[in-house]
Amino acid sequence: MTTLAPATASDGTIQLATVKVRHWKLAISLGIASLLLFLLFLLVPRGGVSNFRLGDASAAIGLPTVSVPAGPTMWGVLVVLVLLTLWAVWDAWSYRRTGIWLPIVYGVLAMFAFLTWAAASAAASVPVTGLLFGAVSLSVPLVFGALGGVIGERVGVVNVAIEGQFLLGAFSAALLASLTGNPFVGLVGAMIGGVLVAFVLAAFSIKYLVDQVIVGVVLNVLVTGLTGFLYGALLVPNEAVLNRPVRFTRWEIPLLGDIPIIGPVLFNQTFIVYLMYITVGIVAWGLYRTRWGLRLRAVGEHPQAADTVGIKVNTSRFWNVSLAGAIAGIGGAYFTLVSVGQFTKEMTAGLGFIALAAVIFGRWDPIRATLAALLFGFATNLQNLLTVLKTPIPSEFMLMLPYLVTIIAVAGFAGQIRGPAAAGKPYIKG
Incomplete structure (x- = not known):
């Protein structure tokens, strides 16, 4: 990357000099990943054949099970991974930004090599469609929570209370869907529950200038205790009436649902998953292509400048944090209206x-x-698959896997990145 820095010329004038910066973060991360795979394949060698089941029982088009020799495949893919790592090193040395394609291709190949090692000589095969379907299903609440977090922080409020919005949304969805027998009513109730938590967060952090992180943590503890109390006092004694919500069923989209592998994964889902697709598209488009998004980003980056042009900073923050709570509440509804079926x-x-x-x-x-x-949903589902394949990895490590991936992703790949400039900072007019 190149930046411009002031420099003084011989005649005393100030000129802009070009400063080049090398970015080694990606190259180092890929190098460490390649080394770990090398040590795994070397110290815990596995031979035989690995089977990958591409077909799905519900698919209209049947696909065969593909078998690959474990050892040659693992080491062959590892050579390709090393070459990709060297590519990233060369880009960094040449002051170039590596394209997003390289880490994506690296991740897919690395996972293929790891699964080949895990499934070597195993009685069970790797269900590719089932693995991807489970990853999408486990990711749904995370996606809604992440969208709520993006909106909150982009407008200048750190939304630490996502956990509380999930919990109250799940509780409200279970209660209302049980009472009415309608999952859509439960979904609306979940959005209201998320808005209530966000309302308290906004009121204390925006109006009363309380530290946003502290408010978020306290709200998480408060909602955890409140829902736990209501569960024991209200739902358990009346479980048949108040904690038996009607769940969303899968809707298969014609033609699209028949596409091999990705059809059952993406287009044979429940209403909330399809709503997730729409919500991601609307938020991504609205944040960068609409007046709403421009004002939201202005408030989160430079509230004083936004106030100067007539934007009501605190009002904008309040309503957008409430919107973020409603979106996160949908993620809470997924627990009780789709995955678990009760609170x-x-x-x-x-x-x-x-x-x-x-x-x-x-x-x-x-x-x-x-x-x-x-990615985090995939890591969680991978933990279950590794248990089925009976890999030599300790069970304690597999329980740690989703959280370990989270730490590595944030610390290793995210690194020193700058968020919205005004996130977490209250705005006092004048």
Whole structure:
């Protein structure tokens, strides 16, 4: 990357000098990943054949199971990974930005090599469609939470309360869907629950200037205790009436659902998943292509300048934080209206904080944050697959895997990135 820095010429005038900066972060990260794979393949060698099941029982077009020799495939792919790492090193040495394609291709190939090692000589095969379907399903609440976090921080409020919005949204969805027998009513209730948590966050952080992170943490603890109490006092004694929500069923989109591999994964889903596709597109388009998005970003980057041109900074923050809470509440509804089918205590299990990590890893961009959430969902589902394949990896490590991926992604790949300039800073007019 090149930047402009002031320099003084011989005649005393100030000129702009070009300063080149090398970016080694990606190259170092890929190098460490390649080294870890090398050590894994060397110290824990596995031979035989690895089977990848491409077909799905519900698919209209059947695909065969592909078998590959484990050892040659692992080491062959590792050579390609080393070459990609050297490419990233050359780009960094030449002061060039590496294209986004390289880490994506590297990640796909590295995962293929790792799965080849994990499935070597295993009785079970790797269900490719099932693996991707599970990853998408586990990512849905993370995507909604990450979108809520992106909107909140882009407007200048750090939304640490995503976990609380998930929990109250899940509780409200279960209660209302059980009472009415309509999952759409439960979905609206979940959005209202998320807005209530966001309302409190906005009121204390914007009007009363309380530290936003502290308010968010306190709200998470408060909502966890409140929903836990209501679960024991209200839902458990009346479980048949109040905690048996009608769940969303899958809707297969004709033709699209018949596409091999990606059809069952993307187009044989529930209403909330299709709503996720629409929400990601609307937020990504609105944030960069509409007046609403321009004002939102202005308030989060330079509230004084936004105020000067007539934008009501605190009002804009209040309503956008409420919108973020409604979106995060939909993620909470997914737990009770799709995946679990009833509300239980602390059922979100800290996923709100992983959603917040996806915001940072995604650099406060809706599309990147969505991809980060999909990565974390894939890591969670991979943990289950490794258990089925009976790999020699300790079970304790597999339980750590989703959180380890989160830490590596944020610390290693995100690194020193700058968020919205005014995020977390209250605005006092005048």
